[in-house]
Amino acid sequence: MVRLRNVGLSHDGARSFILRGVDLEIRRGEFVAVLGPSGAGKSTLLRIAMKLIAPTEGEVTLAPAATAQGRPAGLVFQDAKLMPWRTVQRNVELGLEGLGLGRAARHARALDALRLVGLAEQAGRWPRQLSGGQRQRVGVARALTVEPALLLMDEPFGALDAITRAGLQEELLRIWAQTRKTVLFVTHDIDEAMILADRIIVLAGHPASVRGDLAVGPRPRDRGAPAMQILAERLRALIAGEPDPAGAGYWRASEI
Amino acid sequence: MRRGTGRRSWRRPLLGAVGLVAMFGLWEASVRIGLVPSGLLPAPSDLVPAWLDEVRGGFWQGAIRDSMTHYLLGLAIGSVLGGLAGLLCGAVPVLDALLSGVVRVLRPIPGLAWVPFAILWFGLDTAGATFVIAISVFWINFYAAHGAVQSIDRDLFEVAAAFGHGGFGGRLFKVVLPAAMPGLMAGLRTGLGQAWMSVVAAELFGVPGIGARMMQASSLLATDLVVIYMLTMALLYALTDMAFMLVRNRILGWQG
Numbered sequence: 001m002v003r004l005r006n007v008g009l010s011h012d013g014a015r016s017f018i019l020r021g022v023d024l025e026i027r028r029g030e031f032v033a034v035l036g037p038s039g040a041g042k043s044t045l046l047r048i049a050m051k052l053i054a055p056t057e058g059e060v061t062l063a064p065a066a067t068a069q070g071r072p073a074g075l076v077f078q079d080a081k082l083m084p085w086r087t088v089q090r091n092v093e094l095g096l097e098g099l100g101l102g103r104a105a106r107h108a109r110a111l112d113a114l115r116l117v118g119l120a121e122q123a124g125r126w127p128r129q130l131s132g133g134q135r136q137r138v139g140v141a142r143a144l145t146v147e148p149a150l151l152l153m154d155e156p157f158g159a160l161d162a163i164t165r166a167g168l169q170e171e172l173l174r175i176w177a178q179t180r181k182t183v184l185f186v187t188h189d190i191d192e193a194m195i196l197a198d199r200i201i202v203l204a205g206h207p208a209s210v211r212g213d214l215a216v217g218p219r220p221r222d223r224g225a226p227a228m229q230i231l232a233e234r235l236r237a238l239i240a241g242e243p244d245p246a247g248a249g250y251w252r253a254s255e256i
Numbered sequence: 257m258r259r260g261t262g263r264r265s266w267r268r269p270l271l272g273a274v275g276l277v278a279m280f281g282l283w284e285a286s287v288r289i290g291l292v293p294s295g296l297l298p299a300p301s302d303l304v305p306a307w308l309d310e311v312r313g314g315f316w317q318g319a320i321r322d323s324m325t326h327y328l329l330g331l332a333i334g335s336v337l338g339g340l341a342g343l344l345c346g347a348v349p350v351l352d353a354l355l356s357g358v359v360r361v362l363r364p365i366p367g368l369a370w371v372p373f374a375i376l377w378f379g380l381d382t383a384g385a386t387f388v389i390a391i392s393v394f395w396i397n398f399y400a401a402h403g404a405v406q407s408i409d410r411d412l413f414e415v416a417a418a419f420g421h422g423g424f425g426g427r428l429f430k431v432v433l434p435a436a437m438p439g440l441m442a443g444l445r446t447g448l449g450q451a452w453m454s455v456v457a458a459e460l461f462g463v464p465g466i467g468a469r470m471m472q473a474s475s476l477l478a479t480d481l482v483v484i485y486m487l488t489m490a491l492l493y494a495l496t497d498m499a500f501m502l503v504r505n506r507i508l509g510w511q512g
Contacts, residue, residue: 071419098426128510
């Protein structure tokens with residue numbers, strides 16, 4: 001679905017790098033989390049994957065849009081980033097404008113996406129009238145409505161309170177089960193990565209690179225299970241740059 | 257709740273009207289009891305016959321028609337040019353830097369100082385008066401638009417780009433114009449008031465209109481006429497401002 005080969009990014013003419021030597025492949029239908037400390041370049045990696053930022057070196061292959069009237073990727077931002085002058089409905093329609101769709105078709109598709117996130121009733125309201133959690137759901141609808149081959153999420157629940165956050169995580173899993181989208185989800189929260197993802201990619205270091213690529217067990221996830229606790233320990237060590245408590249230095253998903 | 261806010265929304269304009277009536281009452285009373293000699297300040301009740309004379313002679317209607325023409329033309333030209341220049345300078349840093357010196361030289365010159373050139377270039381007619389009004393409105397709108405563009409949330413450009421509107425047109429129409437609209441509207445409204453002040457200045461040098469009529473009246477010490485035209489201008493300002501606010505509130509409904 002998306003493949004990064006030896007990707008590096010520099011803002012000062014290749015003197016210093018933010019990311020370097022990043023190899024990554026995400027297959028159709030996978031839910032992959034990119035986990036790493038704040039400032040590790042996770043958000044930047046996401047933008048490189050969707051070709052919003054061109055890498056300084058290496059190459060990016062992104063699957064084309066699934067339909068003629070869609071876009072290759074849909075991005076969910078950290079604090080929703082809705083346009084305050086557009087209604088909820090018109091915010092969701094943003095990505096549909098310029099795709100050659102008629103007004104009625106745009107309207108219907110946006111409403112479908114809003115229904116999926118449970119906000120069809122709020123279609124005519126303004127962003128300022130919604131709660132933080134609702135705004136973020138509109139952000140998810142806006143990304144889904146362009147029928148992206150790849151759904152990218154940039155710490156989408158990071159600014160929300162714990163209860164809202166848990167609710168939205170559950171809802172995201174339901175939507176994912178329903179749509180079978182390929183998801184690339186950035187977070188600095190180990191728990192969140194383990195609850196949501198099939199695979200966790202650890203990004204850390206200066207310049208940042210892939211430190212580990214680990215598979216998570218079957219769903220539904222039980223936080224208390226011993227295997228999950230061992231995984232959490234390993235992830236913590238990988239982020240901190242310590243030796244892997246389970247033994248080897250670098251772990252591939254296939255090895256688990 | 258709704259009843260409460262409904263009642264409160266009526267209280268302000270009602271109190272405003274009470275204050276206005278009280279002002280005219282005090283004014284009338286202080287002239288009547290001789291606190292203020294009627295030669296220095298005409299009583300409101302004396303204004304009515306003088307006003308009827310002006311209306312019968314057609315002077316009042318003519319002055320309004322002439323001044324409204326200067327006002328609307330000057331306002332439209334100054335606002336459109338000032339708004340556009342401000343938008344451009346706010347959006348294009350090179351242009352902004354290039355013109356910063358020019359702006360600094362021209363900005364402090366008041367519209368009135370341009371009167372000799374207005375006469376020279378445009379003559380003692382509508383064009384001359386329009387020019388003076390347009391200049392004073394230009395700068396208000398220039399700075400309002402400039403500031404509005406500068407304070408746009410930069411992240412919204414990324415949102416637009418992520419949903420396929422990263423080009424010049426997309427940035428302009430999906431982000432810059434709607435995001436800057438509140439600032440543009442605030443500039444227009446300030447200009448609306450400023451332009452009435454400039455109307456008097458622009459007509460002082462002999463272009464027919466309210467200002468010219470006031471000058472004639474004051475040279476004859478016809479203070480009642482001066483007051484009539486002062487009140488006329490206040491009324492016209494109130495009407496234009498009200499009409500503008502109706503339009504503005506429709507456009508900026510999202511601000512609530």
